[in-house]
Amino acid sequence: MSAALRASGVELSFGATPALRGADLTIATGEIVAVMGPSGSGKSTLLHCLAGILVPDAGQILVDGQRIDTLSETRRSELRRDRFGFVFQFGQLVPELTAAENVALPLLLGGVRRKPALQQAREWFDRLGLEGLHGRRSGELSGGQAQRVALARALVGGPQVLFADEPTGALDSITGEQVMELLVSLARDRGTTVVLVTHEARVAAYADREVIVRDGRVTSFDTQEAAA
Amino acid sequence: MIRLGLRMAVAGGRAAVARLAIIGAAVAIGVGLVLAALAGTTAVQRQNAHYGWLNSAHAEAATGPSAADPAWWAFREDYFRGRSIARIDVAVTGPHAPVPPGLSALPGPGEYAVSPALAELLRTTPPDQLSERFPGRRTAVLGRDALASPDLLIAVVGRTPADVAGLRDATQLTRFVSVSPEHCLRCYVGTGINGMALILAVVVAALLFPLLIFIGVATRLSAARREQRLAAMRLVGATPRQVATLATIESMIAATAGTLLGFGLFLLLRPVLAHVPFTGLRFFLDDLELTWPAALLMLFGVPIGAALSARLALRRVRMSPLGVMRRVTPKPPRAWRLLPLIAGLAELTWFVGRKPYTTNGQTAAYLSGILVVMIGVVVAGPWVTMTGSRLLARLARRPAGVIAGRRLADDPRAGFRSISGLALALFVGSVATGVITSYVAERGDSAATPIIHNLMTVTSWSGHGQQPLDQASVPPSLTAVPGVRAVVLIRDNPQIDKNDPNSWPGLISCADLTRIPGSGHCSPGAAAAQVFPNLVPPYGGSVRGGSDPQWPPAPEVPLDRQAVIGVAVDTDGSPAALETSRTLLENAFPQVDGAASEGDIRDDSTRLLRQMQRLADIVIIASLVIAGCSLAVSITGGLNERKRPFAVLRLAGLRLSDLRGVVLLESAVPLLAVSAVAVAAGFVSAALFLKSQLGYELRPPGAGYYAVTGTGLLVSLALIASTMPLLRRLTGPASVRND
Amino acid sequence: MSVPLTLLGLLERQPSHGYDLKRDYDTYFGRGKSLPFGQVYSTLARLTRDGKVVMDELAPGDGPDRKRYVITEAGATEVDAWLAEPVQAEPHLQTVLFAKVVLSLMLDRGAKSYLDAQRHAHLQRMRELTEIKRSGELVDGLLADHGLFHLEADLRWIDLTAARLEQLRAQVRR
Known part of the structure; x- marks a missing residue:
């Protein structure tokens, strides 16, 4: 089994407050995994560690068998830019930029020239049912539109792993399902691995399997059963 | 990357544009001010250099080619309607006499040459009042090379050697002094360059400090939103370096625009500046020029400085992709913050009775002392604020007092920041007023009687x-x-x-x-x-x-x-x-010596003193205005940033009137506490300076000082109060929303 | 809701009289619909017949009801198996789920792991329904949604219960 992501014995504290106390998790390539758990359990922190945003105090994070917790801040930034995509609950779009510029942002940061980057970004607008919205600012988009723009931005660089933290948290159930539907079908088409943090069972039901984070540790279920 | 940064800086909606405009304007004023000071220094030096030849009696400083036939030379000061006239009686002894700047030859007996300003006076004044003082006829007008100022009154009167030799201080000379008076020990015609440089430095510092604080306050506007934006960029993979570049571009835009604007402002105001009789006489416009190194330094130095400070500021806040995550209560300021203030006052005290001999030594001693006190006021500010707020929290009976006291004590630096400009303005104002009031009281025309003006005397x-x-x-x-x-x-x-x-x-x-x-x-x-x-x-x-x-x-x-x-x-x-x-x-x-009234002689010093007083008033009012602006900006900005906690307080049942009290107290307590310290430090510094430098006692300032200070404080409080209507709107229940 | 297995579970705590069993059942699981005495005794009779329960010696002395029931090895095994097995994920499971949780706590078994297993089973079912919704007709999708919402309600209850297990344990063990 090829592991796209692997966390082993990950520990992380915020000051005196432990958030993760030895979390282990393996995610196969192309797998969609829901990370569930009560609030404060450390599920978002686990995602931040897996994505190289936070560096664990102990333990290892491996992406394609390569350790990333020992990489420099800059290298991890480049990793996020080139191989990861992110969809968060809100506040992830840069309000000063247009929707198209937001989508093109990872490409621009990666050194793609402005024209082709925007061209590539525009293609996503049709694909996600956002026709004619590329000139809008994030404040002029509805919640569902903003999440779809965020989704386009997350996928524009063709990432290996998509990290989604409560992607429907700020949306009503119908809009939320539309976003999830898009997210899952796009990820499946491309074989993108998805780490989906959610506390909602109906969102988690879009995943191949779920893991529970409780008190900073991960409870997994039999993967064979999960595959069934 | 650069284009992206530009887009982001200017596309942030009205608030971002307003912020950029405020910073740009402040930078423009600051740059214009510094350019004016730099050009002013150049102008003072050039003006001084043009005085050189008038000191030619002191031949040891004379340079240049020697003439074959010496000329008699007698310099004295004459007056006309309160203005000084430099009158030189000369007598040539042969055809190869030395030639002064601005003339083709020294005037012979029965001839005289005058400066353009004096020529104009001669034209418009009845002869018995002025031109009859000069025997013979006017044969030449002095050229630009001989003139330090377009207003300078000079008469070079040609006479016979016998006539001139009998005059007081008459000497023979074969060449003219061409060096600036500052390089010539006994040359007395000219301006004390060091004194002027010192005054310029103090003026610029007094205005620049509040401006810097203002820029700092404006930079912090919508800081939360900027941090959020940069965090969003980090999330999608912007490296720390790229984020730093973005932030740098942002601050460079305002700084560059402000710098260019400042240059424009300076060029626009240059003709006006030339008219300010800073040394007592106007400048020639072409003397009031920037030297290339100075201009280039400002043109590139300010934006680069802004970029560097933006980098430094970012280094302090490690920009995480998740934003600045947890607010930690900053460590309370310690009592060591009083040390610089005490050190500065101690330095000034030490020099009482130990006055340095040279002008440079005095400049170094007093200016550095006062600057250290000034820095001391800024450093001590947060501690004073904290002490005041703790006192408030302990004494308060109403919820507004308790909440304001606790909030201030939690982060006194933020509370002090908004009023720091005002504290500095008050400090500078108090020093200047203290010194000038006492100086005028000792030296000014307090014993003015009609004879000082009316009585014309000639004595020997x-x-x-x-x-x-x-x-x-x-x-x-x-x-x-x-x-x-x-x-x-x-x-x-x-x-x-x-x-x-x-x-x-x-x-x-x-x-x-x-x-x-x-x-x-x-x-x-x-x-x-x-x-x-x-x-x-x-x-x-x-x-x-x-x-x-x-x-x-x-x-x-x-x-x-x-x-x-x-x-x-x-x-x-x-x-x-x-x-x-x-x-x-x-x-x-x-x-x-020429006939003079006591007023003519005194005018030289009192006129300068009055100008200094006017300058001080302008500085005080200008810095009060700048400080008021930063106070207004920081209060509105602060309200915007804190609207959530305030809205929550309101939802929790705090009445709007109590909330108003909180906001008012949060600004008023540091304002009053620090103002008291600043004013006290200012007068103590002034008293120490007066005692050490001049041996004078400090006199209580006049009504004008109280009026300006009182008005300044009242306007500040009014500014704070003017944000009250904003408070109701900002802290509505909608602000509790999490977005 | 399985009355025989619930009574068996209650018996595993301690040997009890028929009357005590009815009272405990009513307290924890009855919720306004008390178990008739007739059903208690007929069930106990059936369990005795199947060898899952035996009658104890009569205690001498007081009261009309002298028969005390004791669980057998076979009975205990059946309770074990039942408690460990997640219920088919369907709507309206509350009573069975609840009985299992309470009994697990009473018997000091891992209620937590039971709830995890149940959550897993529920999510499994929800995945199937989601798949139906994604690929099927609208009517199927709507029906699937109905099921999803009910399962989600169950899951929420499971999460809530999981968070309050300690309190519940203290209460049922009194």
């Missing part, structure tokens, strides 16, 4: 090593001049006791004394009095009595037989009477 007494005046030379036409009320003679006191502070070189009959109103009176029963030759008691003398001094009785000597050492002409004070009698007196007694 043995105390100056000069020959007495010839009584027969007193022109009889003097009494016929319209406006002349009396002409009296002052005679030599043969029994002057140099060890007696109450013994004076002149004698006058009591009958004459009473003819001149304001000249004082005799001791009871005396027939004659000992007087100072121009009838005005000198500074610090033992003659008291203000506008009506009582002179000591004269020794028993026959008054008529004593030599004449002074002629005093009492006029009605009209310019025509004064200048006509001056012209008559000078022509009658050409060997001695």
